[in-house]
Amino acid sequence: MAQAQEQGDLAVVIGLEVHIQLETDTKIFCGCSTEPSDEPNTRTCPVCLGLPGALPVLNEAAVESAVKVGKALDASIPEETRFHRKNYYYPDLPKNFQITQYDDPICQDGELECSVEGTRRTVGIRRAHLEEDPGSLKHQGGSIDAADYTLVDYNRAGVPLLEIVTRPDFRGAEEVRAFLAKLEEVLEYLGVFNASRDGSLRIDANLSVVDADAIDEDGTLDEAARENANRTEVKNISSHKGAEKALAYEATRQKNAIRRGRAVEQETRHWDESRGITVSMRSKEEEKDYRYFGEADLPPLRVSHWKEEIEIPELPDARRERFQSEYGLNEEAADKLTSTKQVADFYEEVTEQFDPDLAATWVADELLGELNYRDMDVTEIEERFDEVSRLIELVATDEITTKNARETVLRTMLDEGATPDSVVEAEELGKTSGDEVQQAVKEAIDENPDAVEDYHNGEGGAINFLVGQVMQKTGGSADPGDVNQLLQTEIE
Template identity: 70%
Template sequence: MTAHAAAAREHAVVIGLEVHVQLETDTKIFCGCGTNFEDDEPNSHTCPTCLGLPGALPVLNEAAVEAGLKLATAIDADVPDETRFHRKNYYYPDLPKNFQITQYDSPLCENGALTVAIEDDEREIAIERAHLEEDPGSLQHAGGSGGIDTAEYTRVDYNRAGVPLMEIVTEPDFRGPEEVRAFLAKLTEVLEYLDVFDSSRDGSLRVDANISLVPGEDIEADGTIETEALTAANRTEVKNISSHKGAEKALAYEVTRQRNALQRDRTIEQETRHWDESRGVTVSMRSKEEEKDYRYFAEPDLPVLQVADRAEAVEIPELPDARRERFREEYGLSQAAARKLTSTRAVADFYERVADRFDPDVAASWVADTLLGELNYRDMRIGDVEDRFDGFVRLVELAETGEITEKNAEEVVLRAMLDEDLGPDDVIEREGLGATGEDEIERAVATAIDENPGAVEDYHTGEDGALNFLVGQVMGATGGSADPGTVNQLLRDELDG
């Protein structure tokens, strides 16, 4: 190994994030334009304010402030007595005013933290600050390969301009791309529990990641890094990451790129790079801007906000970690089941409604294993079937009372309910899946024994699988409507008698 290669390997990965999440409000942050425009024509949800036309003035959306204070409470952040907005000046086609209304040196909250499970360990990721701002418009690169560096032209859609954003800035606490993915998953979970964010909306989460390779000797035993060491290790900012998986892939690529540069004794340039997801590479965009380049100054058209008292009055729901622990204690669920059933607030709410009707373990099996598995296969969410809750409960009842076999309930009825929007009784009647009577099962058992003397002989000689073969014959004869447990016992009684 060369000296340069050894030196590159001794460098530690240091990552800090700027996570931009769209807040779920009915209107934009500074005007009355609606935020539900996913299926509408480009530039159809705009007005003089969000287009930055002369004379138009911003009016702050109270719901956006409330959403930000909910997050501040959830991450146990400090909320100041006062906060205010600033103008961040830069020139780009998606920013119609040529400045962005944001918060600079007086953010909505500071010094928070989020506990994240990383492999078998739990770590606290420090959150430096979270602040409110307006989203720019969206750019659609067209022609060529469609990438930002190869496009022949770019379309601009200002429907998104002015949608409320919360920018969440972490400390440089991450030591690998997989840790970033775990943090983003946990942050998304918390935001959805707070009911201020919808991860299913296109572009609702975007990540800018600052990444440096720092010499190992500059990292303290407790993992802390002096500011001077971080400054000396030029960092790159990777922008336009739009998913948890994309963040891990983009940063893994960038770590490899920087390690290769160090091995070749090249200097890491301080620059902004674009993540081209289609090609799986980062591409240089421009030199990294510094704070002074944005020429921040106070927004003159918005007053100072008094937020401390309002923050004290904010109420938030039970958060995922607390709900997970309660599920384990109240319902006796395993850690794995509790985690799956609290993956989103909607899933947890759905499970508790089912657990009110049935044994908690039965409810957990049906929701966590059966229903969520079928939904994932269809790329559906629990919210897509909330209006079919009564039908789902009826299906569980039919299976639990033996009116239909669990196999048919799961593999035939539930799938038809999801695919065709039918009620369980309708599917059962159409498919002829009513439970088979005991007399018919006994006749099928006798027939299976008579017609398969070889399997009977194998059973008596202890051959594994012989009984299962006979059970299959009976289940086939009854169209799968017999209870497998009953069939198994009747066969044993006849064969052992």
């Protein structure tokens, strides 16, 4: 449970509704493709357009994905779950109702641990339920409250969503950001989510402000205080950073209103990312406004036994701990190497050929560092992992220097798509022979008597200067450590 974060005599209470687009080939109730299209309204059929007489058929892959998430969140899966119709009018909802789950969701009472500024938090998961996505609105000429007109694209209508509803366990916007990062990490490990898809993660946040003394030291909230506090629902949040900004703004807005003696209206507000503010959309609906009733065209769903039958991969926390114990990595390296499943898998492939420390240095520091600098993701070079392994081999077998491997070969590989061997050949980066290095050492000593004298006088920087001279003469193809030893031997 989160710790209370006070600001004067007021504290923030936040709960989330996180909408996850599940990675399936087809939509949840029809056979239309979920692949994005630049052509609006081309991924549609009578079912996802809500035409009369069209009947839904449940996508098995979407249900399997929901069960995997339930296992990862340690949630219970009831013996029987069912679908309902949630009735409301909105332009991008073609049937004027949404097929969703109401009082019998597929996942119930779970939890997820995350770390906030080095402190572990356990966030309660009230439920996770399957539903269909509405279409998407394209506001032309401005934001939602200032657009000239709005277009509707139904390509997304019917894409499978899993809505994860947390308990009101957050006491600050930074906790929300940490939780979302951890949740996304887990979902990607499960293989049910692709963060690169537009609209793949959408967050609605319920935020209210209560007296700070209504929250105990362990973060437990007085239920009566929560019920009595008016809350706002903030919509249109689509990123971790956006969630932190939106909720920090909304918390400040509500606290300022209360301190000035104004009432906080219970309403739905829109996060305008371009202006960095929330704007009022409409009064907040209650459950009765949606007029839920059972979806007669879909039978009850009985999949509780799938929780035992469906396997899920090793999750990030467990893999992080194993990397530290099995490979002797420190916490920082283990965090980097388990940041995504692709990175962790590649690291373990490399450790089958090379020393774990060497593999960690090249994957966690060199490769990820260069990718981050280029704003690239490791998935963009998955097909070239064998080339990265070859580069590590060139270093491990002393065919090229670490410096050249890092500063020339790897960077050229990423910038120009070249192979490591072709870069080594084109730039003539193969290590020089022992005789050539020895000759370069003698020349550096003969040409720099002042530096030699400084070395004898105990100035440590002199040897580094001489190493640099030798590296220049050899075109960077000598090993700096070997050069250092040769210089000291020759001078002494």
